[in-house]
Amino acid sequence: MKNIRNFCVIAHIDHGKSTLSDRLLETTKTIAARDMKEQALDSMDLERERGITIKSHAIQLYHHHKDGQVYTLNLIDTPGHVDFSYEVSRSIAACEGALLLVDATQGIQAQTISNLYLAIDHDLEIIPIINKIDMPNAMIEEVMDQIIELVGVKKEDIVLASGKTGQGVEDILTAIVERIPPPKGDPNAPLQALVFDSVFNSFRGVIAYYKIMNGTMKKGDKIRFFYTEKEYNADEVGILQINMIPKPEMRAGDVGYVITGIKQSKEIKVGDTITHHANPCKEGIHGFEEVKPMVFAGLYPIENEDFEDLRESLEKLQLNDSSLTFEPESSAALGFGFRCGFLGMLHLEIIQERLSREYDMEVITTIPNVSYYATRPRRRSSSCALRWTSPTRPTSTSWRSRTSPHKSSPSRSTSAPS
Ligand SMILES: Nc1nc2c(ncn2[C@@H]2O[C@H](COP(=O)(O)OP(=O)(O)OP(=O)(O)O)[C@@H](O)[C@H]2O)c(=O)[nH]1
Numbered sequence: 031m032k033n034i035r036n037f038c039v040i041a042h043i044d045h046g047k048s049t050l051s052d053r054l055l056e057t058t059k060t061i062a063a064r065d066m067k068e069q070a071l072d073s074m075d076l077e078r079e080r081g082i083t084i085k086s087h088a089i090q091l092y093h094h095h096k097d098g099q100v101y102t103l104n105l106i107d108t109p110g111h112v113d114f115s116y117e118v119s120r121s122i123a124a125c126e127g128a129l130l131l132v133d134a135t136q137g138i139q140a141q142t143i144s145n146l147y148l149a150i151d152h153d154l155e156i157i158p159i160i161n162k163i164d165m166p167n168a169m170i171e172e173v174m175d176q177i178i179e180l181v182g183v184k185k186e187d188i189v190l191a192s193g194k195t196g197q198g199v200e201d202i203l204t205a206i207v208e209r210i211p212p213p214k215g216d217p218n219a220p221l222q223a224l225v226f227d228s229v230f231n232s233f234r235g236v237i238a239y240y241k242i243m244n245g246t247m248k249k250g251d252k253i254r255f256f257y258t259e260k261e262y263n264a265d266e267v268g269i270l271q272i273n274m275i276p277k278p279e280m281r282a283g284d285v286g287y288v289i290t291g292i293k294q295s296k297e298i299k300v301g302d303t304i305t306h307h308a309n310p311c312k313e314g315i316h317g318f319e320e321v322k323p324m325v326f327a328g329l330y331p332i333e334n335e336d337f338e339d340l341r342e343s344l345e346k347l348q349l350n351d352s353s354l355t356f357e358p359e360s361s362a363a364l365g366f367g368f369r370c371g372f373l374g375m376l377h378l379e380i381i382q383e384r385l386s387r388e389y390d391m392e393v394i395t396t397i398p399n400v401s402y403y404a405t406r407p408r409r410r411s412s413s414c415a416l417r418w419t420s421p422t423r424p425t426s427t428s429w430r431s432r433t434s435p436h437k438s439s440p441s442r443s444t445s446a447p448s
Pocket residue numbers: 041042043044045046047048049050069081082083084108109110111161162163164165191192193194195
């Protein structure tokens with residue numbers, strides 16, 4: 031375990047996380063030079079077309095350090111756009127360190143700070159890196175001062191690098207090995223593995239990604255999901271490289287995947303703890319904070335009979351993107367559909383696009399709106415509360431209203447058509 035390092039790459043959007051990850055993959059020969067393509071970890075077509083990372087990607091590398099030993103590095107490349115920050119917060123839970131990239135031409139920006147605070151909250155070792163130093167307008171000295179002020183590190187602790195030319199990549203690998211602590215945990219204790227992500231594969235069912243905090247998981251073990259209390263056989267366990275590589279067992283500190291044949295997306299929850307049926311752990315790992323959607327919109331199937339298919343598609347998509355929330359609703363004009371919560375407008379657009387591409391599901395999307403309660407005091411009896419779903423508030427000043435996340439709305443409330 032002392033030769034394992036788990037870390038993620040965090041930064042503001044477009045500061046070069048995926049490009050620098052390419053260089054780490056190349057230098058450690060994880061991907062052969064002839065198979066290398068730009069932003070290799072951005073595997074979704076949508077990510078490649080738009081040039082942005084939407085989903086975190088975990089991959090294992092092997093590094094021959096100058097002390098003569100081989101180190102296993104588990105890297106997680108994260109998205110930089112604020113709409114996908116939930117991906118960052120989950121990735122951070124599986125790491126002991128973070129590479130904080132700052133674009134030398136832009137300096138520190140909003141997501142640099144919010145992602146840094148997420149990492150500090152989880153006690154991660156921060157390695158600050160000034161990236162894109164090859165660019166003619168790089169402001170290395172200014173950005174260095176900004177980082178020293180924000181992170182409180184010494185000048186010599188900041189690594190200068192370029193994801194384009196590969197400059198500084200060896201220094202980054204050295205810093206990862208020498209500065210990030212190895213994972214803690216006892217391989218002989220009862221199994222505790224934190225599920226930090228999941229994907230749905232139409233042939234193999236649900237695949238859960240986890241980090242083992244304590245214990246050992248072997249192929250064929252009878253495992254239990256702590257919070258959902260469901261039990262399965264670990265049909266296959268292994269590590270995440272460009273493809274999934276099966277292994278006979280995974281031990282404390284390892285990051286990997288498990289296939290259990292679960293076909294129902296509801297049976298697994300990101301943030302759950304995997305343990306053994308025979309020797310379960312006493313308590314689950316504290317999972318993740320609940321997501322707070324920022325934008326709500328209704329998604330309706332074009333044909334009403336596709337309602338159940340839309341539900342199934344949303345459930346599968348939710349496995350892959352746990353920041354998506356939805357609940358059924360109906361509208362006089364559009365029939366039955368779902369009221370979905372997104373982290374922002376880009377998130378809404380991406381979900382719509384993924385439904386179409388991955389599930390062949392064309393939907394009608396209502397304009398983003400918010401639900402809230404309006405309480406009208408009655409003269410004689412007690413006040414009545416109605417739920418409104420509208421981009422505008424009722425105009426009458428006699429209504430006392432308050433905005434509220436619609437998830438907490440009472441079921442007996444009525445909603446006006448969007
Ligand atoms: N000149 C130069 N360009 C770079 C460097 N690193 C990245 N770029 C360019 O910057 C752009 C963004 O790079 P990405 O690696 O996709 O950035 P990212 O941080 O992964 O972006 P998100 O994942 O969407 O947040 C691309 O056009 C890269 O070619 C660098 O070191 N030098």
